[in-house]
Amino acid sequence: MKHFRNIFLVLSVIVFISCNNTETKKDVSEVSVSNTFLERVEPLHWWVNMKNTSLQLLVKEENIGQSEPSISYPGVTIKKVNKAKSNNYLFLDLDIDATTKSGKFDITFIFDDQTTKTHTYELKQRQKTADEYVGFNSTDAIYLITPDRFTNADESNDINKNLKETTIDRTDGYKRHGGDLQGIINGIDYIADLGFTTVWPTPVLENNMYQGSYHGYAITDYYSVDPRFGNLSDYKNLADKLREKGMKLIMDQVANHCGLEHWWMKDLPFEDWVNHQKNYEDNIENWNYKTNINSNHRRTTNQDLYASESDRKGNNEGWFVATMPDLNQRNPFMANYIIQNSIWWIETLGLGGIRQDTYPYPDKDFMANWAGAIMEEYPNFSIVGEEWSYNPLLVGYWQTGADNKDGYESNLKSTMDFPMQKAIIEGINEEESWDKGLVKLYEGLANDFYYATPKDIMIFLDNHDKSRLFTEVKEDVVNAKMALSYMLMLPRIPQIYYGTEILMDDTANPGDHGLIRTDFPGGFKGDKINAFTGLGLTDDQKSMQDFVSKVLNYRKNSDAIQDGKTIHFAPFMNTYFLFRIKNDETVVHIINKNEKPIIIDLKRYKEVGLDGKKLKNIVTGEEFLWNDAIQLSEKGSVILTTKF
Template sequence: MNALKLIGIVIGLSLLSCTETTSKHQVSTEKVTEIKNDIQRVEPPHWWVGFKNKTLQLLVHHPEIGNASPQINYTGVSITAVHKAESPNYLFLDLELAENTLPGQFNIRFQFEDQPDLVQTYTLKARPQSAEDYVGFKSSDAIYLITPDRFANANPQNDTVEGLLEQGVDRSNNYARHGGDLQGITEHLDYIEDLGFTAVWPCPVLTNDMPSGSYHGYAMTDFYQVDPRFGTLADYKALAENLKGRHMKLIMDQVANHCGLQHWWMKDLPFKDWVNYQENYEKHKSDWDWKSTITSNHRRTTNQDPYASKIDYKEMTEGWFVSDMPDLNQRNPFMATYIIQNSLWWVETLGLGGIRQDTYPYPDKTFMSQWAGAIMTEYPNFSIVGEEWSYNPLLIGYWQEGHHNTDGYQSYLSSTMDFAMQKNIIEALNEDESWDQGLIKMYEGLANDFAYTAPKSIMAFLDNHDKSRVYTELNGDLEKTKMALSYLLTMPRIPQIYYGTEILMDDFDNPGDHGLIRTDFPGGWQGDQVNAFTGEGLSGAQKEMQLFLKQILNYRKTSMALQEGETLHFAPENGIYVLARSVANETVVHIINKNESPQDLELSRFEELGLQGKTLTNIITHDNIVWDKTLQLKAKSSVILSYKVAETL
C-alpha cells in the first residue's frame, strides 16, 4: 500500500467521528481587508499550496468553538467536513485545496446562533523550493549532534522567561537550565564547518514548559512553538539559512511518541482517547495516583516478535515512556493527522535536511509507517533516521525501508541508528586481545551488514546525549579513542559525533549520568576559562584529538571512497585489523594496531587490494609510504592511508 493511500486512510477514518458536512464547492472569494485573530489556537498556524496531498485538517481550539459553524470563501479552498470533539472547545476542519489554489489569505468565519461571529485569518503560502530540492543526509555527510542548552549561550537575555514554570539558570546543577540557545549554535558554525561536519542535529528546541529537568527538549508542551529560552522561530530559521548558505544540513529532532505533562491540551483533552491510558490519568490526576495505574514496559521486540502476547505489546506501545510524558495515541485519526502535518510544517518552515525521530519503536508502528510514508511521498530525496535503541542487528534492520520483513511491514524509514556497532566498537577496544577476541567483535559486527538493506544509510555513532562519553567508556585512553573515531569515519555508515567528543569531554564522575553527559561546552559562556572554539586553555591531548578529527573529517568531505566506496576488510590477526574502502580512482586503508608494541605488518596477505608498489599518503601526518613487503605500525595506533590515481587532463 503506498503512502498516499495510507494518508487517505487516516483522513478517511476521521470521518467516523461526529461529522457535519458542508458544501464542497465554495468558489466565491472573500477579500481580506483586516487580519483577524479571534481564535485562541489554529494548528497548523499556516500552510502551503502545491503538496501532493491536497487535504489539510485544522485543529481549532477556543471556548465553546464546538457550537460554531465555520465558513470559508476562498477560490480553491473548500471545507469537506467539520468534526466536533468530545470537548466543546475543539473543532477539526477538513479542507481540500484544489490543484490551482493560489497562495494568499482568507478568513475562516465561525458563526454562532447566540453570539457574534468569530473570524480567524488563515494564510496559504507558496512553497519556497521544489520538493526534490529537500535533500536529506546520506553517507557523504558527517553529523554534529548538539544539546542546545549546553553548547553556547549567545543571548543571556532569554535565560529567564516570565510565565514559564522553570525559572533561571543554574550551571552547577546538571539537570537545570544552563542557558545555551539557537543563536549560540549559529554563531559557532564557523567552528563546526571548519572541523569538517556537513550537518547539524540539535536536540529538540520546541517549548518544554515543565517545572524542572526539561532542558533536554523531549517533553514538548507546544509542537509549533520554539522554546523562548532557546530563542525565536526567527532564530531557528536563521540557523537553517546559515547552514544552507554553507551547503550544510539541519536535522530536526522530532517526537511522535509523547508530549510533556504540561502540554496545553492536557488541561482540555479533545477526545477520550487523545493519549493512551487517558481514563486512568483523568480519574486519578488530582491525587497523582494515576502514575501507578499506567502500566508500561520497554519490550520493544514486541514489534517484531511473532510470539508476543497482546498485553506485552499493549503495555509497550501504549504505556507512558516516563510519568511526565503522556503517551500520544496515534490510533486516534485526528492525532495521527496532527503529527504528520506538524512534521511537514517544520520541513517546509526550516527547509530541513532530515528528521531524527525519537523513541521510534514506541508509537503505534502502523502509524509510523504512515508518518514516514507521508513525508517521503512529499520529499522523495529526504532522509529520516529513527532511534531504535537495540544491540540486535535484526531489530535495527527491521525498521529500514526496503527490508523484507516476514510480517510484510514497510517502514518507509531511510535510516536507523546503529547501537549494535557502537557496543561492538567499545567492547572490541576494551577487551584483552588474546586470540584476537577483541577486534573480532568489530570485524564480525560489520560482517552483519548482510542483514541490512542499505548499510551505508544507517547512522553510526560512539556516544550521544543518552550514552556515556566515548572517552569515558574507553577509560580515558587517547589512542583507543582515536581508533574508535577513525573506524567510525571510515566504515560504510553515516557518522554522527556528539559535541565535545572532539575535545575528549567525559563523564568520569558519574558514568552514564545524563546531566553529566550533557556538560557545557567550554567557551560557550562568557567568562569560561577554557575555550574550545579558540583552543585557549585546552590540554595537549584535547588539541591533539581536535586536530585528529578535523583532518579525517575534512578528508572525508571529498573522499568518494569513504562516502560511497566498496568495503573490504580482513579478519584481525595478531591484534591488527585492516579495513579498506575503494572506488575506481581511490583506495583508503584503515589499520588498527591494538598491540602495546610496534608491529611490522606483512602486506602479502592484502594483495587483492591492488596496492603493491603504490605510494600511499597518511592523511594525518601527510607522510608518504610505499606499499611493498611490510608496513611499520606504531604501538597502540590507528592509521589511515590514501591512494588516489592522478587525474589526467
C-alpha cells in the same frame, strides 16, 4: 500561540458570508461580530502546490463546537467538519486544489447565538520544490548538540517568568544552563571547520515543564520554539546560516509522547487523544512521578511472533514516564496532527532531515504512515529513527526495504546503529587474546548482510543518552582515536556528539545525563577554557581536535569513504585492515593494538591491488610505498589513501 484575526471585518464579514456561504443554515442578516480572538488554529499556515491536497485544521476556541465554519477562497473547500468530545474543538478537513494561489483568507465561524468569530489563514508559496529537499546521507558527518549546554549567546532569554521553570543553575546538571539557538549559530564556523556537514540539535520546541525542561523531549507546544532558546526567527536563521555554508539542519522530533504540561492536557479533545487517558483524568489531582503509567518498555513486541497483546500494548500504549503522556496515534485526528506538524517544520525550516525519538514505542503502523507521508512528499528526504537495541535484527527491521517476515514496511530510510556502537567500544577496550577484541569489530561489520542499505544507517559512539566516548574507552586517547577513526571509515552516516572532539567525559559518574550533557567550554561567560579558540585545552585535547578535523575534512571529499566498496580482512596479529575503494581512490584503515613495533606482511592483502602504489597518511602527511610489508611502530590507527 494565539492567532490574530483581521480587525477590519465588521461590515466585510457580513457581506462575505451572505454572498459566499450558501450552505449555512444561519440567518446571516442577524449575525453580530465578536472581537474575541481564536485561541488556536493549527497548523499555523500551509502551502499551495503540495502533492497531498488535503489539510486538517485543529481549531481550539471556547464553544467552537457550536459553530458552523465557512470559507470562500478560490480552490479551498471545506470537505468535512468534525466535532470533538470537547466542545472547544473543531477539526476542519480542507481540500486545497492544485490551482489554488497563495494568499490569505478568512475562516468564519457562526455560532448558535448568531455571533461570529473569524480567523485569517494563509496559504504560502513554497520556497523550493519537494525534490529539492535533500536529506542527510553517507556523504555527511553529523554534529549532535544539546542546545542548552553548547553556547549561551543571548543571556536576556535565559529566564522567562511566564514559564514554569525559572531558574538557571550551571552547577546542576538537570537544570537549565542558558545555551540557545544563537549560540549554535555563533558556532557554525567552528563546526564547519572541523569538517561536519550537518547539525542535529536536540529538540528546541517549548518544554514548559516544572523541572528538567532543558533537554527538550517533553514538548508542550508543537508549533512554538521555547523562548529560552530563542524564537522562530532564530530557528530559521540557524537553518539559513547552515545552508549558506552548504550544511544541513536535522530536527529532533517526538511523535511518541508530549510533556505533561502540554496545553491540550487541560482540555483533551477526544476521550482517546492520549493512551490511558481515563487513568490520567481519574488521578489528575494526585498525578506524580510514581503514578501507574502501564508501560513495560518491551520494544521486541513489535517483531515478536509470540508476543501477548498485553505486552504489545504495554510498549506501544504505556507512558514513557509519568511526565510524558503517550500520544494515541490510532486516533486519526492525532495521526494527522503529527504528520502535518512534521511537514510544517520541513517547509518552514527547509530541513535536511528528521531524527525521530523513541521510534519503537508509538503505534508501528502509524509510524509507517508518518514516514511514508513525508517521503511521498519529499522523495529525497531522510529520516532516522532511534531503536535503542544492540540486536541488529531489531535495528534492521525498521529500515525501509527490510525483508520482514510479517511483511512490515517502515518507509524509514535510516536507523541508529546501537549494535555497531557497542561492538566498537567493547572491541577497542578488550585486551587482545587471539584478536578477540578486534574480532568484535570485524564480526559487527559482518552483520551488514542483514541490513537493506547499510550506508544509510547512522553510526555513533556516544550521544546525549550514553556515556561519553572518552569515558567508555577508559580515558585512553589512543583508544578514542582508534574507535573514532574506524567509525568514520565505515559504510555509514557518522554522528559525533559535541565535545567528543575535545575528549569531554562523564567519568565522575558514568551514564549520568547531567554529566553527559556538560557545558561546552568557551560557550559560557566566565569560562576559563575555550574549545573554540583552543585556550586552556590540554595537549591531548588539542591533538584529538586536530585528529577529528583532519579525518572529517578528508572524508568530506572522499568518494571511497562516502560510497565505495568495502573490504575487510579478519584480524591478524592484533591488527585489523579495512579498505574502502571507489574508482582510483583506495582508503586503508589499520587498527594496531600491539604495544611494541610489529611488521605485517602485506601479501595477505594482495587482492586489493595496491602493490607498488604510493599512499599518504591523511593525519601525518607521511608517504608510504605499498610493497611487501608495513612496519607499525606504535599502538593506534593508521589511515592511508591513494588520493594525493
